[in-house]
Amino acid sequence: MDLRQGLGLRRLGRTADEFQQDLLSTLYYRRGTTVESASARDAYETLSLTVRDRLAERRARTAAAHFATNPRWVYYLSAEYLLGAQLEQNLLYSGTGELAAEAVKTLGFTLEELEGLDIEPGLGNGGLGRLAACLVDAMATRDIPAVGYGIRYDFGIFKQSISGGAQAECPDDWAFQGNPWEFPAPDDRQTVGFYGHTEPVPGSQTRKRWIPGEVVLGEPSHMLVPGYGTETVNIVRLWRARGSEASFDLSRFSAGQYAEAVQEAVRAENISKVLYPDDSTELGRELRLKQQYFLCSCSLRDIIRRFRLRNSDWSDFADKTVIQLNDTHPTIAIAELMRLLVDEYELEWDQAWSITRRTFAYTCHTLLPEALETWPVHVFERLLPRHLEIIYLINMFFLREVEERFPGDTDRLRRMSIIQEEPERRVRMAHLAVVGTEAVNGVAELHSKLLRETVLNDFADLWPAKFQNVTNGISPRRFIKIANPRLSDLITEGLGGEGWLSDLDQLAGLEALADDASFLERWRAIKRANKVDLAAGDPDSLTDVMIKRFHEYKRQQLKLLHIITLYHRIRNDPGGDWVPRTVLFAGKAAPAYHAAKDIIRLINAVGSTIAADPVVSPYLKVVFAENYNVTLAERIIPAADLSEQISLAGKEASGTGNMKLALNGALTIGTLDGANIEIRARVGADNFFLFGLDAFQAAELRYSGQYRARDNYERDGELRAAIDAIQSGAFGGVGHEVAGSLLGWDEYLTLADYRAYVDCQDHVDRVWRDQATWSRMSVLNTAHSGFFSADRTVSDYAARIWRVAPVPVPRDED
Known part of the structure; x- marks a missing residue:
């Protein structure tokens, strides 16, 4: 006798008819309304409670198993x-998506409508x-x-x-x-x-x-x-x-x-x-x-x-x-x-x-x-x-x-x-x-090394065995199955099943398809369809994405200097063979972090200037997607071609956005910082666009006392033109504070990495022109992202730090 039977509880419906009856019972007895008068909110709440009941049943069996063990x-x-948002994920995890889609029709709504109400x-x-x-x-x-x-x-x-x-x-x-x-x-x-x-x-x-x-x-x-x-x-x-x-x-x-x-x-x-x-x-x-x-x-x-x-x-x-x-x-x-x-x-x-x-x-x-x-x-x-x-x-x-x-x-x-x-x-x-x-861990190999050698080095001298590394990971269920269903379906077809969703190392099987022209064509078509859904710009343009909290060390200002450089290049050669780009930013600045808010203001000013320029706008578009959150990330990440991970080396602990973007086939342009190092090691150096100082070079340059930001400005004509344009008020009179910070202390060595970054972006353009090569690199990024599963992260914690064992919960066999 299972737990439910022992308590005299009825079994929740498993067939379409039974699920519909449970839905209607919830509508009448818990929501207190009827089919005829149910609003969209009534229907959403009713469906959510019906799905929640199924999870609560599993929760009761989980608690019983834990108590016994x-x-x-x-x-x-x-x-x-x-x-x-919880509804779509809980439908997936409870296996009730198809049942719910059919049942809510009796209330006069579609499942997509109700998922849109989920906050x-x-x-x-x-x-x-x-x-x-x-x-x-x-x-x-x-x-x-x-x-x-x-x-x-x-x-x-x-x-x-x-x-x-x-x-x-x-x-x-x-x-x-x-x-x-x-x-x-x-x-x-x-x-x-x-x-x-x-x-x-x-x-x-x-x-x-x-x-x-x-x-x-x-x-x-x-x-x-x-x-x-x-x-x-x-x-x-x-x-x-x-x-x-x-x-x-x-x-x-x-x-x-x-x-x-x-x-x-x-x-x-x-x-x-x-x-x-x-x-x-x-x-x-x-x-x-x-x-x-x-x-x-x-x-x-x-x-x-x-x-x-x-x-x-x-x-x-x-x-x-x-x-x-x-x-x-x-x-x-x-x-x-x-x-x-x-x-x-x-x-x-x-x-x-x-x-x-x-x-x-x-x-x-x-x-x-x-x-x-x-x-x-x-x-x-x-x-x-x-x-x-x-x-x-x-x-x-x-x-x-x-x-x-x-x-x-x-x-x-x-x-x-x-x-x-x-x-x-x-x-x-x-x-x-x-x-x-008992244990202290960093969240990427470089981060853990720098913790031991710099920030917490005295403690590491005292207790070396206490310090460990557990590289971060992400949920493939949310960030590809839910966020990118088209690509998820193609991967499942290519691998012959959905086992990869709970064993992400299985993605390595995609490597065998990386030279299959038909598979690559379908891969490209999915990326394009995702860009059409995002509707941020031309779906045939290179979608260049920088989505993260705004902070000077993450160097959104470096991306901005690159945009201004492209703007000047196109204006100076309007007949040139330019690679069209849509650059999308998203992220929030802390309310009291005025320097980060100045960068946001300048991004939007530059974007407005470009949009109003008939020479440049056909080739370059800058979009700021407001109110970045998980829901917005699930729309942006599947559409990204290029992932911007350009923080000053030695400042980012790990990052997880870099993992989500790579998992969805975006190619990374980045420094040797945080988990970028491990991503590059796994996807292959040939499938990663690397530039800039490493952590030790950056530290040596900063603390040598020899760094002078203005030297880079004076010797690099394109950099000088970009900063001069900001200072002259060319972008709505906005950005003087940003330019002043860069020419002054330049705390995060933005100008020191500018030329290497721009040159690397030129290489990105060259690769993009060969779509077969780009698609192959994209597939290999996904194929080699298995290590970055949160399931692996938790397994590492469980074995090395927590010393805990799984407690399987028996299935309800009724």
């Missing part, structure tokens, strides 16, 4: 999850959130018992629009009409404290009693994360801040002081209101730290609750629990677990510290010093007084360990201390993350 769990703590959850900003989504998907696909923890933001990062060529931000109220994929669980609320003071506990050197000055509630909901080709359904649990009952002042409300009556509740709910509140003010910085602690406190209490369902001995905790910190945002969890174990569960310090260090693992996603979070000590002291005391103790014991290993090396002690003393006392969260974890 009592395995080691992976808990993934991340400030971001960019899960993408992606605004729970992330960029690559960090996209990676987290791919990894939780892969954990379920690999049958790994796992829970993702995050914050249920009321508003996403922001909706981007372009107004007058400039980025404008407005709230992303993604859940305004509700979220049918979400299960609220108000009965599992957790209590979180802030401010207040600590009191000593008699007889203990390390234990304290924390008396918070403010208390908020963390209310969870969860979304289902099904695996592909398996019965496992894991969850992402999301926390939303709520005021306590005492946060509403009835006496003030009765006196007409309505705003004052709810101010405490509003202050509490601000914690989960917006992803990454602006931290340019003291209050903003405090709110960010509040947000991070809120996530960690709620999640750790829930993790402990889950542990105690089947276990009672704290010595088993680290054997049953591994907590992966996705970057530094959740690092305060280390101090919080120590507080819970020492202060609340009354473990001795040494035992608690042993448990903590064996429980946590840390993924570092950056090489930029400004991205390695630090917090002013005075902010910590006011907001989390007990945690600062714990961090001081951790640091004291840690520095003793360093002193024993490197006696008399005071400079090393200063560099490695969790507390930075000069110029301001700050808590170094990356240092805490390394000290308080």
Whole structure:
């Protein structure tokens, strides 16, 4: 007898008629309307709930299998999850796409109409959130018992629009009409404290009693994360801040002081209101730290609750629990677990510290010093007084360990201390993350090497075995099966089945088709059809794509200089044999990052100038696609011919957009940075357009003190013409700040790499003219992208860091 039968539950329909009956029952009894009066929104919600029920059935069997096995769990703590729109993916993973397409016709709608109403959850900003989504998907696909923890933001990062060529931000109220994929669980609320003071506990050197000055509630909901080709359904649990009952002042409300009556509740709910509140003010910085602690406190209490369902001995905790910190945002969890174990569960310090260090693992996603979070000590002291005391103790014991290993090396002690003393006392969260974890990993081979040799080299000297590499990966289900169904179907036909979707190494079989003229013709036709769907420009032009967060190190400004150079070349030789290009940008700049916003403004100004020029516009088009998100990426990536991965070498940790584009057959032009190195090694140097300084050359040039950006400007006529055009106001008077930054410090060596980049783009043009060669290279990029599956990434984590085994979930045989 299976779980459903044991509970007396009916079987959900599997035939077309049964699925339709389930759909109508949901419409009548849960949506509360009828076929005759159902709106498109009614139909969308009804279909979503009907599909969700099938995943919930698998979720119940997953939970039963996990409870019976009592395995080691992976808990993934991340400030971001960019899960993408859910309906199409869940139809695929539940195997109900054809049933749904037929059933919704009874409601008077098509499946495509309803999929168009599906809004992606605004729970992330960029690559960090996209990676987290791919990894939780892969954990379920690999049958790994796992829970993702995050914050249920009321508003996403922001909706981007372009107004007058400039980025404008407005709230992303993604859940305004509700979220049918979400299960609220108000009965599992957790209590979180802030401010207040600590009191000593008699007889203990390390234990304290924390008396918070403010208390908020963390209310969870969860979304289902099904695996592909398996019965496992894991969850992402999301926390939303709520005021306590005492946060509403009835006496003030009765006196007409309505705003004052709810101010405490509003202050509490601000914690989960917006992803990454602006931290340019003291209050903003405090709110960010509040947000991070809120996530960690709620999640750790829930993790402990889950542990105690089947276990009672704290010595088993680290054997049953591994907590992966996705970057530094959740690092305060280390101090919080120590507080819970020492202060609340009354473990001795040494035992608690042993448990903590064996429980946590840390993924570092950056090489930029400004991205390695630090917090002013005075902010910590006011907001989390007990945690600062714990961090001081951790640091004291840690520095003793360093002193024993490197006696008399005071400079090393200063560099490695969790507390930075000069110029301001700050808590170094990356240092805490390394000290308080069992494993630290970078996310690409170069990135991990540079972490060991530069950013965290002192720690690597102390604990060389702690540092590892796990190269990032992406979900082939979302980023080719869903995003590029035409190409997915051709690959399935070429390989003789869909097994590649859960074993991406099978793509290597496409290599045998790379010289098949008929196959290459169909490959080209699919790319063209995708470009027609995108409707960004001439589908026969070279579609040149740069889609990523706007940051000067990613060097959208270098791409822009190339565009201006092409503009000048075409104007100077209007009868030339030019390769038509459509250059498409997409990405957001942080609201307070004015230099990045200046680049966006200049891109749009240059694009407008080109569009108005009858000589140039037939050959060159610049498009800025606003409000970049997963849904937009799924439209752009299948249409891309050329993938721009041109960050300054040594600055990009890994990248995942580069992997998605290569998987879909785009050829990469890039530096030896992040995962570009591994992509080039696998697709072949002949199928990758390489240019520019490598990481060590870039570092040597910058730190030699000999680099002078203006030297490149003075000796390169095309570069000089491009910058002079910006400075002269040729593009609507926009861009003086961008040109000034490039001619001044040029922090990311844009001008140093300009000539190599432009020359490499000329080579791109030459290859493009031979479409057979280009198509062959495109096929080989896809064929050799198997390594970049998130399934492989998760398998690496599971074997080398988490030490967890799959727990298969039995199928429902009824």
